[in-house]
Amino acid sequence: MTTFTVINFTLLTILTVTALVIARLRALYEAAMLTALSSLVTASLFVLMDAVDVAFTEAAVGVGISTVLLLGVLALTRSREAVTPRHRHLPAIAVTALTGGLLVYAAQDLPAFGSADSPVQRHPVTEVYLHQSQKEIGVPNTVTAVLASYRALDTLGELVVVFAAGTAVLLLLGPLTHGKRRQNLDLMEYKVLRVVSSLLMPFVLVFALYVLFHGDFGPGGGFQAGVIFATGFVLHGLVFGLDKSQRVLPPAALGSLVPLGLGLFVGLGVVTMLLGGSFLDYGTLLPTGGPAAQHLGILTVEVAIGITVAAVMTSIFFAFAGRRPTR
Amino acid sequence: MILLEILSAVLLAAGTLFIVSGAVGLLRFPDFYTRIHATGITDSAGAGLILLGLLLRTTTWEAGVRLLIILLFLVVTGPTATHLLAHAARRDGVPVWRKGHPRR
Amino acid sequence: MIVAVMAAILVTMLLALARAFLGPGRYNRILAINMFGTKTVLFVAVSGYLFGRPEFLDIGILYALVNFVAVIAVLRLTHETESDAA
Structure with a gap:
């Protein structure tokens, strides 16, 4: 047994035990917190x-966001x-056992971790992505080269999914609907938190730009x-209250940012076609x-993705946090 | 160089001691408020010492800067989070343990 | 040396996990999960050195950030329900 193993x-044991405990817990806040923990372990x-x-x-x-x-x-x-x-436990156990069994059965077919003769390693496209991409695209992180250039159309599809999900949530809960607005809630009475958050905010935004x-x-x-x-805007909204956050980021502006990123992505594709290439060439x-x-292309695409994802996530949070509970 | 190695080892050992003892405290202390002290030991002292120990082993400045950022981040957010937790728990009426009472 | 640190981090994770499972109550769990989060930050940092790839410390920064935001979110959103229920 090596250290790695x-x-x-x-970690796998921790993950399994956490899953079992989550299944046993009745208090859903605690369960949501434990899902965050299992996410940390997965990461x-x-x-x-x-x-x-x-x-x-x-x-x-x-x-961050899903918690x-x-x-x-x-x-x-x-x-x-x-x-x-x-009496409804039994069918649930049967379905879970069946699904789990199927997954374990399917996992038998997977190549061993890091094995050299797996299909991924032998397929000619791997050679292209790993070696030729340095010459063609010149991006050290191959994942980015594949995601934003070779398979840019797939990435566009993913962005459309995010866009569609965001639009659906906003149509149901967003500023256009007539839900009951809740009174403004914040954590302003905690002076330490207020100071620390305002110190952290610029750092978080710079970190996001760095990641971008x-x-x-x-x-x-x-x-x-x-x-x-x-996440930065969520932190701001949680600490300073929704009203203050929405003064910084009006919902209308946020709403118009959602399609802007997608439009930028598609627009880039159209531009490349007008210039005589194929879509997103x-x-x-x-x-x-x-x-x-x-x-240039990769950077534009990353910025476009960043705009749409940030706008969708922030407006979903605003939509949820701005409603009164209905029980 | 050997001096740096030794110093790093000492820092790492001290940090290890702190994180484990803090974790034992988290498990063994009788109530929420005392447990906050235990997490303070792990999160600030233990994590800080381990990160400093790693800092002495870095060869590139890029890794060093990142370690310092993580250290700064933990030092600022850890106490803030525990302060908030203690405050909120007090407001919610989480009971304080007294001698002779059962652990909770 | 680094291996010993890694082992200690894993042990600490397990102990924090035990507290997170035992509770009792919301606050003990948040406390334990917050501590677990700090330990994952350390885990990422140390595993970078253990396997000779210290380039991935960016992830540690992100973990520290989201961990903090998650704790704040738990506090504020649980507050809310209680004040609504009252």
């Missing part, structure tokens, strides 16, 4: 597997789980940066082509 094993496992971009996303989304949104939802509804009648523009070289990129921006952006043009 022992660490992995410990640590990703770090161990060198999947740092994924770990970044898992930490930003799983621990906040889960708690926001619980604040609007009941915070205790209803008791399931005993450093995505070419290290873990990070538009999605993660967008979520970190949103960054090579046409500069007359010289090559890595410089690729950089």
Whole structure:
């Protein structure tokens, strides 16, 4: 047993036990907090597997935003789980066991972790992504090269998903609906928190910008940066109250930022087509082509993703936090 | 160089001692308010010492700067979070343990 | 040396986890989870040195940030329900 195995094993044990405890807990606030904990453990496992971009996303989304949104939802509804009648336990166990069994069965077919003759390693496209991309695109982080350039269309699809989800939530809960507004709540009476948060805010925003523009070289990129921006605004909203936050970021402005990012992404594709290339072919952006043009394209795409993700996450938070509970 | 190694080892050992003893305290102390002291030991003293110990082992300034940022961040946010927790718990009426009472 | 630190971090995680499971009550759990979060920050930092890849400390910064925001969110959003219920 190597150190690596022992660490992995410990983390996996923690994850399993946490899942069991979450299933047993009736108090949903506590359960939501424990899901944040299991997200942290998952992200640590990703770090161990060198999947740092994924770990970044898992930490930003799983621990930050989704915990906040889960708690926001619980604040609007009941915070205790209803008791399931005993006779309905059996089918639930059967379904869970079946699904789990299927997953374990399917996992038998997966190649061993890091094995050299897995399909991923042998497929010719791996060679292109890992080696040729340094010449063609010149971005040290291959994940960014694949995500924002080679498979930019897929990324556009993901952004459309985020956009659609955000739009759906805003249509149901957003500023256009006639829900009961709740009185303004904040944590202003905590002086220490107020000072610390106002000190942290600029740092958080600079960190988000760093993640956005450093995505070419290290873990990070538009999605993660967008979520970190949103985390910053969520912190502001939690501490200083929704009214103050919405004075800084009016809901109308936020709402118009949501389609802006998507429009920028699609617009870039149209521009490349007008310049004579195919959709999202960054090579046409500069007359010289090559890595410089690729950089320009990737940067634009990352900024576009960042804008839409940040706007969607922040406005979803505002929508949840701005409602009165209906029980 | 060997001096740095030794110094780093000492810092790491001290940090390790602090985080483990703090965790034991978190588990063993009788009530919420005393447990906050235990987390203070782990989160500030232990984490700080370990990060300083790692700082002495860094070879690149990029890693060093990041370690310092993490250290600064933990030093600022850790006490803030525990201060808030204690304040909120007091307001919510989380009971204080007295000698002879059962642990909670 | 680094291996020993890593082992200590994992032990600390397990102890914090025990407190998070035992509770009792919301505040003990938040306290334990907050401590667990700090330990994951340390975990990322130390594992970078253990496996010779200290470039990934950015993730540690992010963990420290989201951990803090999560604690604040728990405090404010749980406050709210109580004041509404009263």
